[in-house]
Amino acid sequence: MATETQGLTVEAWVDIDEDRAEAVQTAVAQWSFADSMDRFATYDAGSTGGLPTQGFFGAVYARGHVYFSPQCNNDGRHGIALRVAVSKPFDDSASWESYDAGATGGLQTRGYYGCLATGRYVYYVPRTDGQHMHSRVLRYDMQSEFSDETSWSAFDPGEPISHQGGAFDGRYVYFAPGYHQDDGRSGQVLRHDTTAPFDEPSSWVRFDVGAHVGERCLCYDGAVFDGRYVYFVPLDGGDMLRFDTTSPFENGESWESFDPRGLFSSGESGGCVGAIFDGRYIYYTPYAHSTVVRFDSSSAFTDSGGWSTYDAGSTSGLTCCGYDGAAFDGRFVYFIPFWEGDSAAHGFHARLLRLDTLKNFDDASAWSAADGSALAPPNPGGFNGGAFDGRYLYMAPWRQNEPSGEIHAHGQVLRYDTASSGSRFQLRWMDCGHNGGLGGSVPGPAFVLNTEAGVVSVQAHTIPAVGKHHLAGVVTADRVALWIDGTCIASAALPSPVVDSQLDISVGQLAGGSSPLQGRVLKHRISDCALDQDWLEKAPSLLSDEHALSGLS
Numbered sequence: 001m002a003t004e005t006q007g008l009t010v011e012a013w014v015d016i017d018e019d020r021a022e023a024v025q026t027a028v029a030q031w032s033f034a035d036s037m038d039r040f041a042t043y044d045a046g047s048t049g050g051l052p053t054q055g056f057f058g059a060v061y062a063r064g065h066v067y068f069s070p071q072c073n074n075d076g077r078h079g080i081a082l083r084v085a086v087s088k089p090f091d092d093s094a095s096w097e098s099y100d101a102g103a104t105g106g107l108q109t110r111g112y113y114g115c116l117a118t119g120r121y122v123y124y125v126p127r128t129d130g131q132h133m134h135s136r137v138l139r140y141d142m143q144s145e146f147s148d149e150t151s152w153s154a155f156d157p158g159e160p161i162s163h164q165g166g167a168f169d170g171r172y173v174y175f176a177p178g179y180h181q182d183d184g185r186s187g188q189v190l191r192h193d194t195t196a197p198f199d200e201p202s203s204w205v206r207f208d209v210g211a212h213v214g215e216r217c218l219c220y221d222g223a224v225f226d227g228r229y230v231y232f233v234p235l236d237g238g239d240m241l242r243f244d245t246t247s248p249f250e251n252g253e254s255w256e257s258f259d260p261r262g263l264f265s266s267g268e269s270g271g272c273v274g275a276i277f278d279g280r281y282i283y284y285t286p287y288a289h290s291t292v293v294r295f296d297s298s299s300a301f302t303d304s305g306g307w308s309t310y311d312a313g314s315t316s317g318l319t320c321c322g323y324d325g326a327a328f329d330g331r332f333v334y335f336i337p338f339w340e341g342d343s344a345a346h347g348f349h350a351r352l353l354r355l356d357t358l359k360n361f362d363d364a365s366a367w368s369a370a371d372g373s374a375l376a377p378p379n380p381g382g383f384n385g386g387a388f389d390g391r392y393l394y395m396a397p398w399r400q401n402e403p404s405g406e407i408h409a410h411g412q413v414l415r416y417d418t419a420s421s422g423s424r425f426q427l428r429w430m431d432c433g434h435n436g437g438l439g440g441s442v443p444g445p446a447f448v449l450n451t452e453a454g455v456v457s458v459q460a461h462t463i464p465a466v467g468k469h470h471l472a473g474v475v476t477a478d479r480v481a482l483w484i485d486g487t488c489i490a491s492a493a494l495p496s497p498v499v500d501s502q503l504d505i506s507v508g509q510l511a512g513g514s515s516p517l518q519g520r521v522l523k524h525r526i527s528d529c530a531l532d533q534d535w536l537e538k539a540p541s542l543l544s545d546e547h548a549l550s551g552l553s
Contacts, residue, residue, distance in 0.1 A: 007474070007476045008475040009472060009525075009530055010425055011427075011525045013521070013542060013549060014027055014468065014471065014519055014520065016466050016468075017466060019466045020228070022227045022434060023226070023227060024279060024432045025428060025429040026330065026513070027507070027521055028506070028521070029426040029427065030425055031450075031510055031511065032510075033420060034419055040417075041376055043415070046410060049096075049099075052078070053073075053082045054410050055071050056384065057071040057112065057385065057396065058114035058125070059387035059436055060439035062119075062142060063492075064085060064456065066086060066394045068413075069385075070101075070110070070124070071112060072130070073409045077110045077111035077130035078100075078102060079138070081100075085454075090392075090415055099146055099152075101138055104138060104154040105153055107156060108129050112126060113127040116168045117440075118173065118194050118441065120141065121194070123139050123192075124140075125166050126175075127178060133162035134161075135161055135162075135163065135175075136156045137155050137192070138153075138154050139153050157190065161177065161186050164220060164235065165222035165439065169442065170442045173191065173192045173194060174191050177189055177220055178235075187208050187211065187218045193205075220232040221272065222285075223440075225440060228244065228245060228246060233275050235271050237261075239257040240301075241258075242301055260293065260307065270286055270293075271288065275437065277434065280298060281294050281361075282295040285323045285335055286322070286323055287338070288342075289341065290312050290313030291311050294308050310361055312335075312355075312367050316367075323338050324336055324338035324437065325384070325437020327435045331358060331514050331515075332355060333354070335353040336352070336384075336395050337381055339399070350379055351369050352416060355367055372414045379414050380400035381400065384398040385436050385437045388432075388436060390446070391417065391450060392455065395416070397411050422499065422503045424499055425498075426510065427471055427473045431457075444459060444462045446459040451495055452497050452498075458481060468522070470542075479494055485540045486536060486538070505524075522546075525553075
């Protein structure tokens with residue numbers, strides 16, 4: 001019998017039908033979604049560490065931190081990286097760190113757009129230094145101190161080409177093509193093999209989709225991974241594009257494009273910035289307009305019947321126009337507020353838009369919105385992408401409208417709480433890492449724990465094969481750990497006590513959620529103690545003994 005100590009153990013013996021990454025799948029949870037959209041908070045991170053930490057493009061969650069990608073403050077393009085520890089108080093300056101990485105590796109490393117987390121490293125996507133488009137990739141080693149210059153490296157694979165967001169498939173990082181310094185809109189997708197040395201030129205490959213897939217395959221802004229395909233998001237009216245990661249990268253037949261102009265009554269496709277995957281559908285975020293485009297991933301990419309649109313411009317009595325990035329919490333898709341467009345009186349805004357995926361996409365009652373500026377003053381709005389830690393959505397601060405009519409960068413991070421009070425834990429077979437719209441990771445199985453200080457999420461960053469598995473989330477007096485098939489895969493410090501909860505336990509999906517487990521939970525058990533290593537190593541053996549498993553108390 002296992003030795004019991006104070007703590008918590010959540011176990012699930014599962015039989016999985018599909019090994020697809022990025023589709024949120026929950027084995028066991030004690031969690032519920034917030035009903036009303038009033039759970040906003042704001043924090044001014046604009047002078048963290050005494051640096052001008054304003055103006056960011058995109059963010060990513062990894063290893064207990066949200067990382068914001070440096071783009072442009074009121075002094076110009078910058079390389080000041082910012083991060084927050086999500087298990088510490090949001091409004092405590094001690095939770096925030098900054099580092100000026102603007103001259104890393106002897107290169108001018110300023111002006112980035114999105115970031116990708118690979119389990120150990122954060123890659124910052126290069127865009128422009130203010131004078132030139134560039135491809136100088138910046139990388140941070142999460143195993144080292146954030147403020148230590150030796151934790152940072154940079155590499156320039158060449159070509160004066162900007163990139164705008166990207167995706168990660170578990171091995172390769174894909175940088176979405178933006179603009180060539182001399183030639184304008186670019187179709188050159190840059191790919192890096194993360195299993196090869198960072199500074200090895202052969203680990204970097206470009207493929208020109210504009211030349212080899214379609215002449216309208218130019219200029220993308222964000223990408224998302226659905227477990228097999230990488231979808232690239234067209235910024236200024238180009239074709240929808242996706243790549244089959246099971247096929248050769250430099251082969252035009254591995255790519256598909258779709259002309260979306262027929263989806264719009266005007267005959268012109270609206271620009272999009274970022275996308276999100278909910279396990280079945282890809283949602284494209286509307287840039288400076290209000291029409292959300294959705295693709296059914298169970299359909300052929302070139303079949304117009306798989307595509308649909310919805311105009312969310314007048315939701316909850318608010319003007320909902322102009323978004324940048326999106327997130328998914330297991331039921332709701334959130335579109336991150338950005339900029340209404342040139343014709344708008346005020347431009348930048350904080351009107352968060354939400355879709356309930358349990359309802360029909362074209363049902364007006366499925367859509368709701370709330371103004372973060374009104375509910376969490378003095379946040380001015382104007383965000384560019386964000387990140388999701390399992391409970392909170394963090395929106396990256398970008399620009400604000402001043403009363404004088406001028407536009408300035410700001411550092412006011414807006415945070416939105418997606419969970420109801422009493423939400424305690426989620427033991428996930430699969431998590432969504434491309435959550436925020438302009439960055440991504442592949443977290444695989446995860447244990448999300450809600451503490452009195454904030455969320456702790458330990459992730460495997462691997463994709464186990466189909467079949468039978470044992471998962472366990474274990475909480476001791478000072479640690480949180482994720483076990484898979486008798487091995488401790490990941491752990492993190494426990495910052496504060498776990499929240500109390502009277503919520504019901506849900507098995508096979510989140511209560512009220514829309515992302516069920518693709519398989520079966522054969523047995524689950526929750527112990528108000530931390531089970532010891534001996535038990536956790538032996539527990540998978542019960543998968544071959546159904547009688548013993550069914551009799552487990």
